[in-house]
Every structure is written in structure tokens, then in C-alpha cells.
Amino acid sequence: MKKVLMVLSIVVMILPILSACWNQKELTDLAFVMALGVDKGENNKFTLSFQLVNPGNVSSAQTGGGQGLPIAVYKSTGDTLTEAARNATKKVSRRLYYAHTNIVVISEEIAKENMLDVLDALDRDPEFRTTTELIIARGSTAEEIVTTLTILDKIPVKSISNQIKSSESMLGENMSINIDDFLSGLLSKGKQPILNGYRLRGKKSGAKKASNLQKTTTDAYLESDGLAVFHDGKLQDWLSNDEARGVIWILDKLQSTDININWNGKKKALTVAPIRSKTKVSAKVINEKPLINIKIENEGWISEANTNIDLTNPDVMNQIEKKVEIETKKQILATVKATQRLKSDILGFGEKVHLANPRLWKRIQNQWDEEFADLDVNVKVDFYVRREGIRTKPFWSTMKQ
Amino acid sequence: MEKAKINASQLFVLVVMFEMGSAILVGLGASAKQDAWIAILVGLAGGLVLFLVYYRLYMYYQDIPLTSYAQRITGKWVGRFIGLLYIIYFLYCAARVLRDFGELLTTTIYTGTPLIVINCLMIFTIIYGIHKGFEVIARVGQLFLMIIYFLAIVGFGLVIFSGLINLEHLRPILENGWKPVMSTVLGETLTFPFGEMVVFTMILPYINNPKKVKVVCLSAMVLSGINIALTAAINVSALGTDLFVRANFPLLSTISKIKLANFIERLDVLFMLYLMVGGFFKISLFFYAAVAGAADIFKFTNQAQLSFPLGTLVLFASVTIASNYAEHIKEGLSIVPIYLHYPFQVVIPVFLLIIAFFRNRKKNAEATSNPS
Amino acid sequence: MSILSSIMKKKKKQRKNDNYRQKQDPLKPEDLPILREYKENIRRIKEEFGDSADIVCRDFKVSIHKGALVYVDGLADNKVVSDFLLEPFMEKEIIPERIDIFQYVLDQAVALGSVESIADWNKVYDSLLSGNTIIFLDGCTKAISGETKGWEKRSISEPTTQLSIRGPKDSFTETLRTNTALIRRRIKSPNLWLESFKIGRVSQTDVGIMYIKGIANEKIVKEIKERLGRIDMDSIIGSGYIEQLIEDQTWTTFPTTYHTERPDVVTSQLLEGRVAIIVDGTPFVVTAPAIFIQFFQAPDDYYSRFDISTGIRILRILAFLIALMGPATYIAATTFHQEMIPTSMAIAIAAQRENVPFPAFVEALIMEVTFEILREAGLRLPRAVGQAVSIVGALVIGQAAVQAGFVSPIMVIVVSITAIANFSTPIFAMAIAARLLRFALMGLATILGFYGMMLGLIFITIHLCSLRSFGVPYMMPLAPFNINNQQDVFVRFPIWAFKKRPPFMSKGNIVRTGENQKPDPPKPNDIQETKGDK
Incomplete structure (x- = not known):
């Protein structure tokens, strides 16, 4: 009797399994x-x-x-x-x-x-x-x-x-x-x-x-x-364009891009391609007012040189680095300005303030859009030219001579 | 009681599997937001203290389970009543975990499958395991722990290499002070999973080396606590606080974000593997405790016989305890801890320990006074 | 489960009630005395054997005493009989008359190594059927049995089922004695004990168990002897019979005893404390207790270096898992978890399956069954026909089925990988287990995808953990886990690290390797004085 009951209950338990295949879907x-x-x-x-x-x-x-x-x-x-x-x-x-x-x-x-x-x-x-x-x-x-x-x-x-x-x-x-x-x-x-x-x-x-x-x-x-x-x-x-790139750059998603700089009066004479880029955004609170610091570290190579330039000279390299830094900084600041104009903090500065000073953040978070619009932003760019492709001096140098 | 003996390393494995079982799956400590990991560690500390209570009880009565020594401590009938309550509690917990588990599968992958079918197959496997005896469960645990750890390390590596970790999500630490953290600890992480160690009062008598129990259990709890906290921290840092709080199963969301080399992606099945093994052990241990308790109180010599009827009970309880998932979770977060977990994990054991302390002191006093 | 076990219990009870049945075979003659009249004895033998043609009876005379010898043609060596029995008898011409002729023949006339005097008929038959020659002498109530065994036997050849690249090339034969000699040649120690039994009421098969006294666990040896003693069957035709009668669990697909045709494997297992059961008439020696991981250890693992062996062993375990889960994974992924497959692959598979008329499960089942049939057919066919089968199979499975749009190419790939993976398990018995369980997992995967499959795997794991082989847990060094015995599980440690025998097999005499066995060569300059490379 007991066994019959047991068999019955097992059958009852197994029965629903045999009846259908619910989630089955053939490719x-x-x-x-x-x-x-x-x-x-x-x-x-x-x-x-x-x-x-x-x-x-x-x-x-x-x-x-x-x-x-x-x-x-x-x-x-x-x-x-x-x-x-x-x-x-x-x-x-x-x-x-x-x-x-x-x-x-x-x-x-x-x-x-x-x-x-x-x-x-x-x-x-x-x-x-x-x-x-x-x-x-x-x-x-x-x-x-x-x-x-x-x-x-x-x-x-x-x-x-x-x-x-x-x-x-x-x-x-x-x-x-x-x-x-x-x-x-x-x-x-x-x-x-x-x-x-x-x-x-x-x-x-x-x-x-x-x-x-x-x-x-x-x-x-x-x-x-x-x-x-x-x-x-x-x-x-x-x-769009440079402003969009600035956003990606500040969000630290940018891996490589191209930057044109002027040289010796020729516009966009050099093109530099960063190959690694690291962006750090941090917030500081000074006098109950948030301040954003953006620090970008870049390294890259020279992918085009359409002018007479001595790329073997380390001093020249230093000058290029300086110019790239200035150019980058200009672009980043333009991006920040553009977003501030829109009063839309797509750059995540609010979160940085939140991390840096939760107490202050609590107070200002509801009017963050306004705060964001006139936020002070510092940008610091370090660029290092690592190499210059498989040529040293461009053919321009020989032609000029 | 079944004639089984397990050794210290098997006990360690069982504790780890039991503690991590379902705690890793659900968003444990989500009400503490990005401080979930702190809440878990504090809960762990509380759990360790609770375990020492159970351990003292075990020291008084090394050869018998809770349902037996409750009778010794409070007298036959009161003790039996307490024992009976514990059996019901364990059965309810088993049903709850089974429900959790079934809900997860029916909400994510098996959306068209009835809950009862999922649960039925699971409980069937568990009954088979219980039927084979406790030693077998312990051995299965040892095999699966290796697999689980292997998977966990692989998964951890993949999460890191997919670049999902963003530690900024974990900050600011203790944004709103200790208050929300402590309320999470008291309302959640203390009782689940760490207080659930009360199950082991039914299992400790099987250990062949009583001296090692304390070290083994405490270290296993610490290990699993750290693992759970680490998982919570990874979930928060991969998902961000908002998603972590909103996700039913944060670990699932984290794993589904893994994307590596355009080929290693959509690894939900890894998660399911873990879920099934963890769920299996958690339910098995609760269920085993209930079966062993029932056999102990009702004086069954062959406790494997009980596994089938009780298993059916757990199955039907698991589908009827709540009518939908929201109700199930609501019960789990606000009713169960206060009306079930606290009495059974804290109040009754402490109360038993106090009486046992006085009884044994009397006995000891008599024992020492008699010869002199 | 419980139903099965209750049925078993009933059977057990019945068996106990059957104890009135005698161990004696009813076909055997009762204990009769040997008659004085030798012709009567011969007549009786002829009668009992139904005048079988291979029973040779020859009368002779030792001087004046008459007698006859009987042997079974084919079991006894004709040359031995004529050279060492008949010739000495006939040469004896003058024998003192008043002498105990029986004792005389026994002591002086029979020129054989092993001679015995026997008094009852049962022994006469036993001895006759083992190839001995029985000598009846007129007027004696005893008979003489001389060992003249010498049947045609297969010579030792290369193993056919368990090949090895670097290992010895000899294998067991059908002859018990040859097999014991092969083992004894490898272990030259008096502690290697051999105990013999005769099992099978009619067949009277010789069975020997071998173990190393002091290394093998006495309890296990006793248990094996008891189980062998309990066997009550009319015949034991191969070691497979014994295996099935003494194993712990019948309701399992996993082998709980190990069998091999390689003497070197048996030797190493004896040295680990196992017991070998050798059955006359089978070239496969059974060893017990067996553990799961043992079935993935091939002899070559120990002959090649440890890093290579480890890699290959892990590959083998992986192959086992593929053989177990391959088609089930395919079914689960394509019918339940399409999201798991990378997009481009999913589209490729979908494209291939576009015109296949069957659901994935049926498709997989058809292919698997076809393959199993092919394999089964190829297994027993004469070699010449076998080639034809494999060509037809390759065409049917590989090409025609796909071109006809009957199955998808990916299914063919899955089935072939599974099949090849299945062949890489060193011991066939374990491979077959995977083969059978594969179909169960396929069914589960069809019902509930990976969930069903995982449940099946948990089920299998519980089952594996509940198995024991002669008291030793089947999953031994893994569950229960023993950190000191992991030298030979997934990673095959360097051979010098095999310091101890597995304690779950052998009791006492645990140490097997001396200290400092790790190669520690002197600095190169000490051996060869070089003056710098030139």
C-alpha cells in the first residue's frame, strides 16, 4: 500500500515534466x-x-x-x-x-x-x-x-x-x-x-x-x-566634431585621435596622433565653491610633418609637446564651455563633487545645473611625443635645401 | 540520528557553501547602497557572536542535535514543542530558498515555465541527495566547492579584464553615516545569511573531531563573509549604486555585462551554474536539518523515509508561501527577520543557553561537592 | 529509488530461503569408491562421459600387473603421457611379485613432477578435466593422478585493447598460470600471495586472487574472498561474470572494479595495495577496489614525464566531459539559450538549420544513434568488411545526410567531436558509462535546457559520491578530499613525489619511495672538466 502511494506520488511529481517543453524554441x-x-x-x-x-x-x-x-x-x-x-x-x-x-x-x-x-x-x-x-x-x-x-x-x-x-x-x-x-x-x-x-x-x-x-x-x-x-x-x-571629441576625452574613453598644430607660420603643418591617453577629473572645494581639475596625460607619435622640421632634435620635440598641450587644452576648455552653455552636466562633474565633498553636494545637488553653468574648471595637459614613425627628417627638409 | 561522520574539512566546505549559497545571488545589503560590503562585514561580526552561542550549546551536548537537547534543557514536552517549531522553521526556510531560486530562473531564462516544475525538479534532486545520506552530501560539497571556486576565479578575472570595475562607485564611503548601514545589518545581513548558522546545531553532532569545530566554523564563516562582501563590492563597482539597488539579481547583471574579445560574452550560464549549486546546498542543509529533527522527535529510525513526504511539503510550501515575487520579497525583508529569524536564531538559543548554563553549573556543583 | 531497493530486499530474502539448495551440482556423480576391477572403472568413466571421443583410455601392463590410464585428448600433452608414463611402465620388466604395486608405480614408475594418489571419484573427474592423466591399477581402490597438463594455448601477444607507447608489450592470455607468472615475474617477493578457488558448479573455473601481503588491506582482501565464496552459479565464463557478481552496486553505469589486460598495470596496482582477481579463460584481470580517477590514468602517464602526463590527463578528463555533455550542450544552447551563442555564430547555425526538418533533439538523436550503430557494427565485423562499413558510414554521416538537408553540418561536427572524445577514455567501461548518460542528459536538455542538464549533472555527482568500491569511496582523493593524496589525480606529480601509497587502499607499509629521490645532479663542471665552450 505504502509503496503504491509512493509510486503514485512520484508519478504525479514527474507528470508535469513530461507534458510540455515550455521555453523551448528551435533556432x-x-x-x-x-x-x-x-x-x-x-x-x-x-x-x-x-x-x-x-x-x-x-x-x-x-x-x-x-x-x-x-x-x-x-x-x-x-x-x-x-x-x-x-x-x-x-x-x-x-x-x-x-x-x-x-x-x-x-x-x-x-x-x-x-x-x-x-x-x-x-x-x-x-x-x-x-x-x-x-x-x-x-x-x-x-x-x-x-x-x-x-x-x-x-x-x-x-x-x-x-x-x-x-x-x-x-x-x-x-x-x-x-x-x-x-x-x-x-x-x-x-x-x-x-x-x-x-x-x-x-x-x-x-x-x-x-x-x-x-x-x-x-x-x-x-x-x-x-x-x-x-x-x-x-x-x-x-x-559635434571637436566638442564631441572633448566630451569623450574628458570621460576618459578616448584612445587615439589626431591633433593638428601650426609650425613656423604654416597652418596645420604637423599632425600628432596620441596613442595612449589618460584623463583624471577631480573636484576640490574652495570656499564652499567646487572647482574641477582635469588632468590629461597623453603620449603619441608624429604621423605627419608637412614642413621643414628637424625631428631628430629633442628641443624641437619639446616645442611640439608644448604646442600640442596648448591646443588640447584649448579644445577641452571649449568643450566645457559648450556644455556649460547647455547647462547639462554630461561630463559627470557633479559625481566628482559628490565624491570629494558629500556634505556640500547634498546642499547644492538640487540646483546643480546652475552651479555647473558657472563652475571653474582647470585643465592641465601633459603630452609626450614618443617617436616619429619610420622616417626622421621629412622630405621637406631636403627639398628646402 | 543517522550514523554519519564527517570530518573537519567537510564541515568547512558545508559552512562555506551554505553561507554563500543564496547570499551571493541576491543583492544582499542593497539598502546600505554603496556600503553594502560594510553592512555585510558588520553582519558577519554579529553572526560570529551568534555562532559562539550555538557553539556553547554544542559544547554542553556534543552528541545530540538541537531538537534533543532542547528536551534535556527545558523538559520533555516544552523541548519537543521547541523542536517542532524549529522543524517548521527549517522547512519554511528551505521553501523560501527554493522559491527564491525558482523565481530567479522563471524571471530570467525560463519565463514560460511554471514555477512548480522548476522547483519540483530541484527538490527531486535534493531528495535523492538526502536519501543517499549526509556523508554523500558532504562529499558532493567538496567536489562542488572546487568547481565553484574555479568558476568564481574565472568570473572574477573576466569582470576585471572586461574593465567593468569602477572603484569610484564605491565612494563616498559611509555617505550617510553609520545609521543606514546598521539598520541594514540588523534588518538583513545579520540574520541572513550569518544567523542561519543555527542550522548547524542539527549537524554539528556528526563531526568526528569536536575540538576543531570552533576554528573550522568561524574561519569558514569569515571566508564566506569576505567572499560575499567582495562580490557585493564588485557588483556595486560594476553596476553603480542605482542599478545595484534596482536589480533583482545584481550578480546576474554584472556577469551579463562581461564582454571580452567579442566572443566571451553572455555568460549568464556561468551564473546559473553557480546558482544551482549554491541553491542545492542551501536547500539541502535546511531540508536535512528538518528531516533529522523530525526523525529525532518522532523517533524514526530510518530518516531517509521522511525525506520524501517532507520534500513534497517543501515543494508545495515553496509555491504557496507568496502569490507573487513582490510579496515574497516583502515577506522576506520585513516579516521573516522579525517574526522568524530573530526568535529562532537569537532569542531561543540564548534562552536555552542560559538555562543550560545554570543546569550544568548545578550539576557541576553537585559533581564537585559530592566527592568531597 | 526506494522502490528499487525494496524489490532488491525481497530478492535478498528469497535468496536466503533458497539456502537448502546444495552447492553441489546435481549432475555430478555421488561419492563412489574406486573399484578394484580396473575395467569397471574405465567402463564407468566411459559411461559417465557418454563415450566422448576425446577421452582416451589405454590399457597397459607393468610387467604382469594390468592397468589403464585415462586422459582427455587435447587437455593432456600426448607426448608427456607417452614419454613419462607409458614408456617407463613398459620398460619395467621384472618386478618382484609380492610388492605393493600401487606404491611402486607411484614411487618408481611415474616420471612426472607432480603425482598424487586419489581415492574418490569426484577428484578423479576434477583431475582428469584439468588435464591430468589418471592411472587405474588392477586390484587397487585408489588411482594415481599425474600432471600432464599441456593444452594448446595462445602465446603471449601484444595487448589489443589497451595500447601504450613506451610500456611493455606483453599482455595476459587465457591461461591462469601464464598470467600469474607474468605478474610474479614483475614482483619478485615472497609477499606476493596467490590464493586459488574453483568457482562455478559446472564449469569449475579456476580463479586466483593475488595481493601483496603487508601492503594490501587485510579487510579488503577478506571482503573479496567472502564475496567470491558467495558466488553460486553454474559457470563462470569470463572475468566479467565475477566482476558483476562481486561489485558493490548493480544500479550504476559506472564501473566499480577495474579490469586490464596489461601485466604492468596490475603490478602497479598490486603495489598500491589493490587485489587482483585472475580468472582462467579470460585475458582480462580484474582489480579492486577501483576509484573514479583511476579510469583516466593510462600506463603511459607514468612512463613519460610528469608535465606531459599532466597535460594529457587533463585533456582526457576534458574529453570525458565533452563525451558526456557535447550533444546535450548543443541541444540546450540551440533550443533554449540562443542568447548564449555569439551573434554571428547563432546566425551561422540558424542558416545551416534552415532546411533541416527535425527539431534539434531529434536531429541529435538520429545522428547519435546512427553513429552508435556504426560503431557497434564496426566493432565485431571481420576486418575486411569493417572497412566497407566505415566508408559507408563516413559517406552517410559526413556527406549524404548533410547534402540531403537531413542534418545540419554543425550537428555532424558535434557528433564527431563527441565520438572522438569518447574514444579517448583509456578504459572502455568508463567510456561506455559516458555514452549511456549522454542520452539521458540529451533528454534533460531537451526538456529544460541547461537547467535540466545541470540537474542531471548534480544527480550524477550525488550518485558518484554515494558509490563505494569494497568500502573505498569511489571519488576518493577528491571527496572525501585528502590533500596528501593528490599526487595522481588531475596533476600527475613527478615520480619522486609519490612518497606514499594511498592510505585508503593499503594499511601499513605506506612509504614507497625513499628520501631525496629528486634528481640532484652535480654541477656540470664536476662531471666533465670543460675549459669553457669552444
Whole structure:
């Protein structure tokens, strides 16, 4: 009797396991959402564009495939993100799968108005990765960014995320910013978030056609364009070029870039490329007033010298270093001025004050925007030229003689 | 009582696994924000003091578990009642941890799977382990500790090499003074996980070398306390205070941020591996204590028989103790510590110790006065 | 579990009740005396053997005394019988009449090393069937048994299943005596003890256990003897029979005794305090107790240097894990945890699977089963046909199945890696365990992904930790962990660091290596006086 009971209860315990496979999803039933575009639709609705990958057309090793386009884009609308995503299932034959989503593109319009309504769905969903890159579509809709085909990378998303990375390491006008980073900037009182801007240039109509892939220069192409500055969760303004680079520099994300300096009256005669850069930002409180010190340590090499100059002479090197330091300092200060003008502390100075003097911070944190606008900032740059490439004196020197 | 003997190193492993088990997974000490690690270390200090209470009790009665010596100390019926309460407490704790564990899996990876299925499979494995005896559990612990430490070191290395650590997140230290830290200690870190060492009152009689118990347990607690504090510090420095407080499972968030060489990423499964092993031991020990206690009170000779019915009980309790995760957490943070942890971890043991002290003094006095 | 054990208990009870059954085989003749009339004896033998053609009876005369000798053709050496029995008998011409002819023959006529006088029929049969020659003399109630064993035996050859690169090239044969000699040649110590048993009511198989007195744990030796003594079966055909009858746990896929065909392995195990069980008729010697890690130690580990051995051993353990979890991991990753796979790889796999009609589990199962069938077929086929099978297999698995869109190329890769990994476990019995559990893990992975798989692995670990082999915990130096015995687990320490025998195997006489065994060569200049390199 006892045994019968035991067997019965074991069977009862095991039964539910045999009945179904709940979370099972075959690879072939999934549609990998590579990028998600969020646009503003009619009636304040969201329009989502899903860039789905078509695996058979990406992987060239497979015989028989490889003819069609690598991606397919579907659109759907809804009052919330989830609703829009669910509505998409009316059109897509497979289950939308977000774990491999690399990029979320948000239109400028949404970024300016209701950016915050987009974020929680992305943050909460366990399938969605918060390490997903977040970008703003500048001057075009998110849909246009998502639908564009690129020639070098089969999957356009990869082209975007790789471009941001290479720009971060080679130029320093963009940096990789994911949902997590954005949220932590949003939540911190001593810091405002930034995002990368992206723009579709060229003939917009041709961007999504296969013909765009059959030329060496495409009719339409994607390009990163400046940094979006946010304030209280709303897009406020854009910073670009040198100012954007200054931001990345102060945030200590810059690895390499190029700096032009004048020499002997010739403008932009020398180009110096830093290869390592270290930025330290610290705050000090003097007379109940915060003071920010930025210290940048750089080392690099001379990548171009378009003038007659003796690069073997250490004294010349010293002079170059001095000039680079001055030039850098000028740029950094310009960046700080620009952000102060926007009253948006994207540089994280507030957090530094917080660390340096929590007591003072408590008192001023609520009017930090004003405090930030007229903050005193000191910049100190140390630059070291380490080498000058595989030539000593440029050919200019011989020509001049 | 089961005829099992475990040695000092096995005890060490069990204490470490038990303490770290679920404490590393949840955002322990999150209410102290960036000072979570301080709260954990202070909680550890308190836990060590509590353990000394249990240890004194163990010194008085080396061969019998708590449920037996409660009867010796307070008399047969009161003692049995206390023992019964402890069994229920251990079962409840086992169910709680099982729920935690199931919730984690159903919220992160197995979103479509019913909780009861996840829990059912887990408890089934645990019943099998208990069925095989305590010695086997101790041995499994030794094997898994090696694996866990290996994983932990790998994970730690990956977190560092991915450049996630930003020590500035840990500052300013003690921003709001000691007050929030102390309230975190009293409300959370003292009782969970360090006060839960009360489970070992049921297990210490199996040790073959009573002399080493004190050193082994205290050092194991210190080691696990440091590990937990270190994990909390890493979580804070990788996630920042805000995310650390908002995340259900901060370690999971930290690990999912790992990104190395464009290939080593999305290592959630590492976390799950750890979670399963840690959860297994935590539940197993609570559950074993309940089974051993029940066998002791109801005079069962074959305690393996009890594992199945009690296991079923734990399973159903785990899905019914709360209707959703928010309720479960609310209970865990505000009700359980005050109404369950404090009485069972502090009040009753101290009270038992005081009576035992006087009883034994009397006995000792008689013993010394008689021969003279 | 409990149901199983309760059924077992019932069986045990039944077995006890069956004790009335005699150990004697009913087919055996009762104890009869040997008759005076020798012809009667011969007649009886012929009758008992049903006039089998290989029973040779030959009458003879020693001077005037009549007699007959009986032997089994093929078991006894014809030449020995004629040279050392018949010839001396026939040469004797004059024998004093009034003499005890039996004693005379025993003492003076038989020219063999081992001669015995026997009085009852059971012994006659035993001795006859072991290849001895029985001599009946007219008028005597006893018989003489002379050892003339000499059947055709396979000569010692190279091991076929456990190969080694640097190790000795001899292996056990089917003959018990040859095998004991192979071991004794390697351990020249009187402490190497051999005890013999006859097991099997009908087959009467010779079984010997060997151990080194003073090194082997007496309790384990006693336990093994007891378990051997308990065996009550009609026949023991191979050492596998013995293995299954004396192991601790039947309900396990893991081997709890070790078997090998290499004398050097047995030797080293004896020196660690294990006991060897040698069964006549099997070229595999069983040793016990066995521990888990032992199945990953190959003889070459000890013949090559420690750093290399360590690397290879870790590789082997890794291979075991792959063999255990390979397809299950694939199933779990592709059906539950697609987020774990790096994006480009996920897309590549998805592209390959696009046209595959089956879900991952079915696909994996088909491929695995196909492979197992191929392996099983290849195992026992004549060599000439075997090649054909492997060609067909390679075509079916490797090419046609993929081209037909039946399975994805990645699945073929997974299955082949798993299969190759499975072959790298030195002992087949352990490899088979992984093979079987692999299917269980695949099932679990299909139901609940990594969670199911991990539960399965925890289950296996609990099971492994609960196993014992003759009282020794199966996972021994790891769990219970013993810091002093890690020389031969994951890392194979330098040979001079093997200072002690594992204490869980042997009791007493623990030290095996002297102090200062670490090579400590003198400075180069002391040996060869160089005057600087030129």
C-alpha cells in the first residue's frame, strides 16, 4: 500500500515534466531582431521597425542560399512598445527574438519628447540585453536607419556597432553607449546622459534597395554624426566634431585621435596622433565653491610633418609637446564651455563633487545645473611625443635645401 | 540520528557553501547602497557572536542535535514543542530558498515555465541527495566547492579584464553615516545569511573531531563573509549604486555585462551554474536539518523515509508561501527577520543557553561537592 | 529509488530461503569408491562421459600387473603421457611379485613432477578435466593422478585493447598460470600471495586472487574472498561474470572494479595495495577496489614525464566531459539559450538549420544513434568488411545526410567531436558509462535546457559520491578530499613525489619511495672538466 502511494506520488511529481517543453524554441522558429527602430507614429503611437536577419542569405558557406537580401524589415505600431511588438506578430512568421539585438535606434522626435516611455520596456525584458547600443537617428527617421543596406558588412547593424567602436578607438568623436550607461546617467544627479547620433546621407530612396549593394560607392550610407546631449531625459542639443571629441576625452574613453598644430607660420603643418591617453577629473572645494581639475596625460607619435622640421632634435620635440598641450587644452576648455552653455552636466562633474565633498553636494545637488553653468574648471595637459614613425627628417627638409 | 561522520574539512566546505549559497545571488545589503560590503562585514561580526552561542550549546551536548537537547534543557514536552517549531522553521526556510531560486530562473531564462516544475525538479534532486545520506552530501560539497571556486576565479578575472570595475562607485564611503548601514545589518545581513548558522546545531553532532569545530566554523564563516562582501563590492563597482539597488539579481547583471574579445560574452550560464549549486546546498542543509529533527522527535529510525513526504511539503510550501515575487520579497525583508529569524536564531538559543548554563553549573556543583 | 531497493530486499530474502539448495551440482556423480576391477572403472568413466571421443583410455601392463590410464585428448600433452608414463611402465620388466604395486608405480614408475594418489571419484573427474592423466591399477581402490597438463594455448601477444607507447608489450592470455607468472615475474617477493578457488558448479573455473601481503588491506582482501565464496552459479565464463557478481552496486553505469589486460598495470596496482582477481579463460584481470580517477590514468602517464602526463590527463578528463555533455550542450544552447551563442555564430547555425526538418533533439538523436550503430557494427565485423562499413558510414554521416538537408553540418561536427572524445577514455567501461548518460542528459536538455542538464549533472555527482568500491569511496582523493593524496589525480606529480601509497587502499607499509629521490645532479663542471665552450 505504502509503496503504491509512493509510486503514485512520484508519478504525479514527474507528470508535469513530461507534458510540455515550455521555453523551448528551435533556432529555425526564431527571427533574430538585429536592430530595433523607434519612431513616432500617428496619434502619439510608437512605430517600431524590426530589422530581422535572414540567416540563409548571410551565411555564404551554405550552398543554395546567398541570393536574397541579408535583412528584412517589418513595421508595426502600438501605444506602448510591447503592444507594437505584439502587433508585429501579425506580419512576421517567426517568433521575434531580442537577445541578439545589437542596436536600438530612436528617432530625434521621440528623444525630444517622450524618451522615457521607451526605456522601461527595454530595461525590464529579460530577453533584451541592457548592453544593447542606443543611438539617435539625426535628421532622419529611425526606420530609415534600420532599413539601410551596407556594403562592407552584410548585416548593417554590425556596421553601426563596429563603426562606433572604431571611431572610439581611432578618432574619439563617438563612444559606445548602451542602455545601461544611458540609464545610469539618467538616474544620477551628478551626471547627464549622452547618446551617439546617426544620420542617413545620400539618396534616401535608394538606401533599402539591393542595388545599393551593387556599387562601390553607395547611393545612401550611414554615418555617425555628433553626440546628443540630454537633460532630464530629453534631447537638448547636439555636440559635434571637436566638442564631441572633448566630451569623450574628458570621460576618459578616448584612445587615439589626431591633433593638428601650426609650425613656423604654416597652418596645420604637423599632425600628432596620441596613442595612449589618460584623463583624471577631480573636484576640490574652495570656499564652499567646487572647482574641477582635469588632468590629461597623453603620449603619441608624429604621423605627419608637412614642413621643414628637424625631428631628430629633442628641443624641437619639446616645442611640439608644448604646442600640442596648448591646443588640447584649448579644445577641452571649449568643450566645457559648450556644455556649460547647455547647462547639462554630461561630463559627470557633479559625481566628482559628490565624491570629494558629500556634505556640500547634498546642499547644492538640487540646483546643480546652475552651479555647473558657472563652475571653474582647470585643465592641465601633459603630452609626450614618443617617436616619429619610420622616417626622421621629412622630405621637406631636403627639398628646402 | 543517522550514523554519519564527517570530518573537519567537510564541515568547512558545508559552512562555506551554505553561507554563500543564496547570499551571493541576491543583492544582499542593497539598502546600505554603496556600503553594502560594510553592512555585510558588520553582519558577519554579529553572526560570529551568534555562532559562539550555538557553539556553547554544542559544547554542553556534543552528541545530540538541537531538537534533543532542547528536551534535556527545558523538559520533555516544552523541548519537543521547541523542536517542532524549529522543524517548521527549517522547512519554511528551505521553501523560501527554493522559491527564491525558482523565481530567479522563471524571471530570467525560463519565463514560460511554471514555477512548480522548476522547483519540483530541484527538490527531486535534493531528495535523492538526502536519501543517499549526509556523508554523500558532504562529499558532493567538496567536489562542488572546487568547481565553484574555479568558476568564481574565472568570473572574477573576466569582470576585471572586461574593465567593468569602477572603484569610484564605491565612494563616498559611509555617505550617510553609520545609521543606514546598521539598520541594514540588523534588518538583513545579520540574520541572513550569518544567523542561519543555527542550522548547524542539527549537524554539528556528526563531526568526528569536536575540538576543531570552533576554528573550522568561524574561519569558514569569515571566508564566506569576505567572499560575499567582495562580490557585493564588485557588483556595486560594476553596476553603480542605482542599478545595484534596482536589480533583482545584481550578480546576474554584472556577469551579463562581461564582454571580452567579442566572443566571451553572455555568460549568464556561468551564473546559473553557480546558482544551482549554491541553491542545492542551501536547500539541502535546511531540508536535512528538518528531516533529522523530525526523525529525532518522532523517533524514526530510518530518516531517509521522511525525506520524501517532507520534500513534497517543501515543494508545495515553496509555491504557496507568496502569490507573487513582490510579496515574497516583502515577506522576506520585513516579516521573516522579525517574526522568524530573530526568535529562532537569537532569542531561543540564548534562552536555552542560559538555562543550560545554570543546569550544568548545578550539576557541576553537585559533581564537585559530592566527592568531597 | 526506494522502490528499487525494496524489490532488491525481497530478492535478498528469497535468496536466503533458497539456502537448502546444495552447492553441489546435481549432475555430478555421488561419492563412489574406486573399484578394484580396473575395467569397471574405465567402463564407468566411459559411461559417465557418454563415450566422448576425446577421452582416451589405454590399457597397459607393468610387467604382469594390468592397468589403464585415462586422459582427455587435447587437455593432456600426448607426448608427456607417452614419454613419462607409458614408456617407463613398459620398460619395467621384472618386478618382484609380492610388492605393493600401487606404491611402486607411484614411487618408481611415474616420471612426472607432480603425482598424487586419489581415492574418490569426484577428484578423479576434477583431475582428469584439468588435464591430468589418471592411472587405474588392477586390484587397487585408489588411482594415481599425474600432471600432464599441456593444452594448446595462445602465446603471449601484444595487448589489443589497451595500447601504450613506451610500456611493455606483453599482455595476459587465457591461461591462469601464464598470467600469474607474468605478474610474479614483475614482483619478485615472497609477499606476493596467490590464493586459488574453483568457482562455478559446472564449469569449475579456476580463479586466483593475488595481493601483496603487508601492503594490501587485510579487510579488503577478506571482503573479496567472502564475496567470491558467495558466488553460486553454474559457470563462470569470463572475468566479467565475477566482476558483476562481486561489485558493490548493480544500479550504476559506472564501473566499480577495474579490469586490464596489461601485466604492468596490475603490478602497479598490486603495489598500491589493490587485489587482483585472475580468472582462467579470460585475458582480462580484474582489480579492486577501483576509484573514479583511476579510469583516466593510462600506463603511459607514468612512463613519460610528469608535465606531459599532466597535460594529457587533463585533456582526457576534458574529453570525458565533452563525451558526456557535447550533444546535450548543443541541444540546450540551440533550443533554449540562443542568447548564449555569439551573434554571428547563432546566425551561422540558424542558416545551416534552415532546411533541416527535425527539431534539434531529434536531429541529435538520429545522428547519435546512427553513429552508435556504426560503431557497434564496426566493432565485431571481420576486418575486411569493417572497412566497407566505415566508408559507408563516413559517406552517410559526413556527406549524404548533410547534402540531403537531413542534418545540419554543425550537428555532424558535434557528433564527431563527441565520438572522438569518447574514444579517448583509456578504459572502455568508463567510456561506455559516458555514452549511456549522454542520452539521458540529451533528454534533460531537451526538456529544460541547461537547467535540466545541470540537474542531471548534480544527480550524477550525488550518485558518484554515494558509490563505494569494497568500502573505498569511489571519488576518493577528491571527496572525501585528502590533500596528501593528490599526487595522481588531475596533476600527475613527478615520480619522486609519490612518497606514499594511498592510505585508503593499503594499511601499513605506506612509504614507497625513499628520501631525496629528486634528481640532484652535480654541477656540470664536476662531471666533465670543460675549459669553457669552444
